[in-house]
Amino acid sequence: MHIDALIHTFRLLDIADILIVAVGIYYLYKLLKDTRAVSLLKGLVMLAILNLLSHLLNLYVINWILQQSMTVLLFALPVVFQPELRRALEQLGRSRIFSKAQNINEEEMDMAINEVMAAARVMSREHTGALIVFEREVGLNDFVDTGILMDAVLSRELIKNIFVPSTPLHDGALIIRDGRIRAAGCLLPLTEDRTLSTELGTRHRAAIGLSEQTDAVVVVVSEETGTISYTYGGHIYRHLPEDQIKEALRTFMERPRQTITGMWKWGAKK
């Protein structure tokens, strides 16, 4: 009887409604996967189950305490999940509707990548530490503002010069926008990931931190080991051959649309 009524009142819009909610839950899961938010969510589910059990078994005091703690937790959630919420909003802002166009063609970007990698090669040999950020679709003005504005033509010589130890701009990151050096000496956010190897100091943690919060690609040269690594999407890619790093940079920078994961890829041309 109930099912009959349900079938008769079911509209096409209800399918869309269910699909949208399902897609929303799927992307929420993808967003929170591998973050500390998952453990918090598990804790919340446990609390909800205990709450239900205490209600069914008429355990009044326990039920009251659990309900009060659920209310407090609900208010605390935006504070605890601040980084994840920020990431979600930033991903939303990266949609095709809002994204900014790259003001540089593939050939110019290829030249920029070649210059960066040539400088990185020399700095790696000489054990000069460096942090080089390629801005993509998420604007990095917040970080540009923490450094010295340059707006200079990018060349391997200038990059090497910037990172010469004890010079005014060597501390911090260099940010590249549209194939030009936008700023140097910039402060990046450090990752809070506690699972990272203790070998990775603040330079590498800053590279990972920025890639967690934005879609930038960051090249890091280690002062200690001379290793060239890159970070993207909160992950660090280390001990790779140089041409593999170059290829990754080309993929990210010259074909940015194809590398944006998930939700916002649907409108891309095949």
Ligand SMILES: Nc1ncnc2c1ncn2[C@@H]1O[C@H](COP(=O)(O)OP(=O)(O)OP(=O)(O)O)[C@@H](O)[C@H]1O
């Ligand atoms: N938040 C930050 N933003 C930008 N640059 C930073 C930040 N924190 C540290 N750095 C840079 O990293 C340098 C310190 O690197 P540190 O030795 O701690 O890191 P590391 O990852 O072990 O790197 P290395 O392998 O080069 O020694 C600083 O002098 C500064 O240039």
